[in-house]
Amino acid sequence: MDLYAAMRTTGAVRQFTGEPLPDDVLERILDNARFAPSGGNRQGIRVIAVRDMTTREALAELSAPGAQRYTAQIANGESPWNPLHPCGVPEETIAATEVPRGMVTPLLNAEVVLAICLDLGVAAALDQDLDRIGVISGASVYPFVWNVLLAARNEGFGGVLTTMAVAREPGVKALLGIPDQYAVAALVPLGKPAKQAKKLTRKPVADIVTRERFDGAPL
Numbered sequence: 001m002d003l004y005a006a007m008r009t010t011g012a013v014r015q016f017t018g019e020p021l022p023d024d025v026l027e028r029i030l031d032n033a034r035f036a037p038s039g040g041n042r043q044g045i046r047v048i049a050v051r052d053m054t055t056r057e058a059l060a061e062l063s064a065p066g067a068q069r070y071t072a073q074i075a076n077g078e079s080p081w082n083p084l085h086p087c088g089v090p091e092e093t094i095a096a097t098e099v100p101r102g103m104v105t106p107l108l109n110a111e112v113v114l115a116i117c118l119d120l121g122v123a124a125a126l127d128q129d130l131d132r133i134g135v136i137s138g139a140s141v142y143p144f145v146w147n148v149l150l151a152a153r154n155e156g157f158g159g160v161l162t163t164m165a166v167a168r169e170p171g172v173k174a175l176l177g178i179p180d181q182y183a184v185a186a187l188v189p190l191g192k193p194a195k196q197a198k199k200l201t202r203k204p205v206a207d208i209v210t211r212e213r214f215d216g217a218p219l
């Protein structure tokens with residue numbers, strides 16, 4: 001598949017046909033995704049490929065509270081899970097919010113769920129002493145996650161980067177036997193897309209790129 005075509009059409013896939021995703025295809029996807037960069041090339045990524053339905057049900061359950069808060073905050077006009085703006089929705093309202101099925105069913109209906117982890121013992125975080133939320137350590141794992149989705153697209157499969165379960169990371173780690181030193185970066189359900197987005201909605205270059213300074217002229 002043409003690289004630019006893949007980049008422009010690899011949207012979030014949350015519905016799957018049920019067609020199998022065989023291990024040899026999965027292996028090929030991961031064999032190409034592993035060429036993603038990481039800080040200092042330390043390659044602290046570990047992936048757990050989960051096919052077992054009981055385990056996936058537990059992952060869906062662990063994703064539910066995060067998804068409830070996401071939905072409740074949107075309903076309250078907030079930017080969900082934003083670290084700069086505390087959640088303004090009461091706990092009881094969140095707990096009473098219906099679990100958005102579209103956010104948990106991909107974990108059940110996909111052919112495989114990849115739990116993608118990062119060894120924090122080798123992650124480089126140049127922003128660790130700054131007085132703000134860290135973002136740099138994520139850059140040692142998310143290029144890999146994106147490569148997985150691009151490679152899956154190239155193989156005729158698809159999926160979505162999900163993070164709702166990470167709000168319950170201790171439960172995910174206990175379920176999958178993940179050592180303390182690892183962070184859970186994403187759960188990625190993969191399968192044959194029921195439909196493929198043709199056009200993704202993204203800001204134009206002129207809205208996100210300026211010349212020379214943040215307040216410079218648009219490119």
Ligand SMILES: Cc1cc2nc3c(=O)[nH]c(=O)nc-3n(C[C@H](O)[C@H](O)[C@H](O)COP(=O)(O)O)c2cc1C
Nearest residue numbers: 010011012013102103160161162163164197200201
């Ligand atoms: C950091 C991150 C976290 C995300 N978490 C979730 C998630 O937990 N559940 C989900 O369904 N989608 C999740 N997504 C997918 C986004 O909703 C999706 O990429 C975005 O809406 C664009 O969708 P599109 O490519 O189909 O236009 C996440 C994406 C990113 C980059």
